[in-house]
Amino acid sequence: MSELTAAEKRRLLRERRQAKLAATSTDRLGKITGTVGSHLPTASPLSAEDPAVSDISEAMTPAIDGSSGDSEPSMDKLLENMLGQGHNHNVPSVLPEDFMKTMSSILPSMNDESSKPTSGAGKKPSEHELQLDEYNRYQLRKFKLGFTVLRFVSVLTLVYFRLVGYTLFYPSFERLDHGYGKIDLWNWFTILEVFFSVVYVLAYRYLPQTRDNSIFSIIEGFVPQHYRGRFEMIVKYRDVVVFWINDLSVLILALGCLAWLNN
């Protein structure tokens, strides 16, 4: 028998393939429609009998109501549990398999988005904000110290002009009960304090604002809402009191030095 040519071989193969297709066409169609040779049952899922338990609350897993450790149940599990109530493996899943995959691929991205902090309370300050805050702090500190030193100089000038020379009013290391009248040092001191306080309050709005991390911001949380406005005002102008204490300190220091020099 002579050998077959290439064209003849091709023809034979084609014929064989066509015969095979013709023989198994019914099976193929059955496989596609799921009626023949499929691992899935032929019965329609809609015609399957209802499961014994149909209460949705029972279908909910512990993960959903939070009794389990998982706070974010996977969509796959959720749907399987809902549908698998009374699942007898003869009833096919109502939803196609790729639906599950699609849903579970969507779910992590949704979870990621929901887990992101919202802009606002928990937002960390940017590097620019931190730099600005540091710069503002420095400016504020510089202003306050400069202002304090200016006040010191004013108080010392006041002592020089209103007390030095009035030897009867010099402080002493001995106690003197008898008075010698009055000196207007304190009046001038008060005028100076009022003047500087007004200047500070007026200048306050133009001062750079910084993040207040002091103890007052913690205490503010415990103050009733009704008094919070007043508390904020007190905190805002507490520097006025601090300045007054500083000035009184320098005045007492000047008096002490005078007592020593007059000794």
Place this chain on the structure above:
Amino acid sequence: MQLQTLFLVITGLTILSNLVSIVTKERIQGAVYVVFLRLFLTEKYNKLMKLKSEQLAVNKERNAISAQDNYAKWTKLNRKYDALAEQIKKQEHELSGQKSSIDNYVSRALQLLTTLPINALKLWYARKSLFYTRPGTFPWVIDALIINLPFLPRGSVGIYVWCFCVNRVFWILVDFVKVLTEPRPLPPSKEKTN
């Protein structure tokens, strides 16, 4: 103690204590150790330096020869190097032990010079007036409720109020000098907008 002396002592001690805080205890300890080393531990220090230079020379010599070709000599040098390392370690240990004891002494001395006498004087003279202002200098409220704390005779200034005033003015002036001398932070550049 006379009031004048007390006034001077407590003022001086308060300022000294604040100066120590500015300089920091560690710096003082370091400076004292250096002085002590030069005065009393010269011999040990010189010995340590000599050992170190000797070790360096041995190491140089050992590295110059081949361990395979001159095994005997290399081993001998190696042993010498190890012996020197041991001696250096011992010497350093001795010196560091002395440093820690010197630091301890300095720390105690600083406490004895500043903290303890200030607290002792404050405790002892708590109820004693340091100096008196003349009647009529301050209004009654200031005379009887503020400057005479803790409830001293009217118009008098006690040791607590005096120390408070000295400390307050001192630190404000120090802060002011710091602000003037320290490098100022640069203003931040404008934030980039997307």
